Amino acid sequence: MPKHWKTKLIHSDVAVPEGYRSLTTPTYRGSTTVFPDASAVTDAWDQYETGYTYGLYGTPTTLELAGRICELEEGYRTIITPGGQCAISLIDLALLKTGDHILVPESIYGPNRKLANDLLRRFGAQVTYYQPTIGRDIGGLIQPNTRLVWCESPGSITMEVQDVPAIAHAAHSAGALVVMDNTWSAGVYFDAFAHGVDVTMQALTKYVGGHSDLLLGSVTVKDKAIYRQLGATLQILGCAASPDDCSLALRGMKTLAVRLEAMGSSALTIARWLALQPEVELVLHPALQSCPGHEIWKRDFTGSAGVFAFVLRKDVNKEQVLAFVNSLRLFKIGYSWGGVTSLVVAYDFTHYKARPDYRHRIIRLNIGLEAIDDLLSDLQDALRTLQ
Numbered sequence: 001m002p003k004h005w006k007t008k009l010i011h012s013d014v015a016v017p018e019g020y021r022s023l024t025t026p027t028y029r030g031s032t033t034v035f036p037d038a039s040a041v042t043d044a045w046d047q048y049e050t051g052y053t054y055g056l057y058g059t060p061t062t063l064e065l066a067g068r069i070c071e072l073e074e075g076y077r078t079i080i081t082p083g084g085q086c087a088i089s090l091i092d093l094a095l096l097k098t099g100d101h102i103l104v105p106e107s108i109y110g111p112n113r114k115l116a117n118d119l120l121r122r123f124g125a126q127v128t129y130y131q132p133t134i135g136r137d138i139g140g141l142i143q144p145n146t147r148l149v150w151c152e153s154p155g156s157i158t159m160e161v162q163d164v165p166a167i168a169h170a171a172h173s174a175g176a177l178v179v180m181d182n183t184w185s186a187g188v189y190f191d192a193f194a195h196g197v198d199v200t201m202q203a204l205t206k207y208v209g210g211h212s213d214l215l216l217g218s219v220t221v222k223d224k225a226i227y228r229q230l231g232a233t234l235q236i237l238g239c240a241a242s243p244d245d246c247s248l249a250l251r252g253m254k255t256l257a258v259r260l261e262a263m264g265s266s267a268l269t270i271a272r273w274l275a276l277q278p279e280v281e282l283v284l285h286p287a288l289q290s291c292p293g294h295e296i297w298k299r300d301f302t303g304s305a306g307v308f309a310f311v312l313r314k315d316v317n318k319e320q321v322l323a324f325v326n327s328l329r330l331f332k333i334g335y336s337w338g339g340v341t342s343l344v345v346a347y348d349f350t351h352y353k354a355r356p357d358y359r360h361r362i363i364r365l366n367i368g369l370e371a372i373d374d375l376l377s378d379l380q381d382a383l384r385t386l387q
């Protein structure tokens with residue numbers, strides 16, 4: 001059939017040679033995927049079962065990233081979401097119903113708490129917070145309707161390392177599932193499934209992305225039944241990750257090992273140095289004895305990442321803390337850690353009940369890839385402003 005040039009713009013006969021063997025995963029973009037014949041048309045979300053049906057359920061780039069995260073975490077299957085917080089909400093929305101009860105550690109990532117307090121309660125779920133260091137005593141908080149026990153280890157900002165195996169044992173004996181935010185360990189320094197977790201999530205935004213230029217999340221499950229529940233809910237929610245972002249995450253994965261090791265080693269050196277400074281009361285780094293749960297970190301983890309916190313001396317007032325942060329030159333002030341740039345945020349716990357009494361004196365650092373001596377002198381100069 002001869003074609004008008006306007007038709008040629010849409011339907012081309014050009015064929016390029018096949019078999020280009022790149023070392024990188026191609027970025028497959030696409031909303032629609034073309035079916036081979038009319039009877040093959042289906043809207044099934046599980047493309048591992050049915051083949052490709054729609055871009056919302058992932059293109060080969062998305063599925064490649066999912067497969068690689070799953071391979072690392074040694075789960076059954078992984079779902080990629082547009083951000084870490086979306087991974088969190090997918091888990092809750094897929095696994096909970098009205099009347100269910102969930103247990104959440106006080107040290108949970110802030111927006112996860114907000115989801116539990118606002119949306120879950122609005123939809124009739126019950127939420128109880130527990131001390132992150134509770135261990136096996138969590139059994140006393142489990143109710144007949146407890147469906148999920150969230151863990152995050154170490155906890156956001158305050159860095160408590162949790163006894164996940166003890167919590168999992170108590171949860172499982174009561175028929176509840178254990179769900180874990182495993183972002184700090186990048187899914188590699190803590191083997192969540194080997195320690196009794198049923199569902200893990202990560203903000204790939206952080207260490208896997210690694211360059212502060214993308215937002216992605218992952219949910220990895222241990223078994224097929226939970227996978228089917230999560231997938232069916234994701235289809236209804238319609239949250240699709242961008243294949244371009246997935247391609248960046250696939251690139252990030254290739255250098256994850258060297259970045260994590262370099263940042264982890266610098267962070268440990270800086271944490272130990274901070275512990276010796278007279279202006280510092282306490283260093284909250286899992287590999288230091290001063291961190292709640294340090295012994296559990298030694299037992300359960302195979303490494304430490306580049307994020308930790310420290311608490312300034314009791315007589316340092318809030319203005320001084322802010323002046324300290326403002327006087328840092330290499331450490332930029334910002335939330336989303338895991339990238340190559342060192343970051344700092346000062347938190348104020350004064351009005352949080354049931355949290356440690358660090359008040360306005362707790363500061364979280366993300367250690368990047370700068371030369372360690374420059375980071376140490378930046379911190380030293382800033383500490384002088386407190387004298």
Ligand SMILES: *Cc1c(COP(=O)(O)O)cnc(C)c1O
Pocket residue numbers: 082083084085086109156181183184202203204205206215216217336
């Ligand atoms: C950043 C973060 C998230 C959320 O990730 P986003 O991709 O920013 O939505 C979840 N949990 C932890 C522990 C985080 O640090």
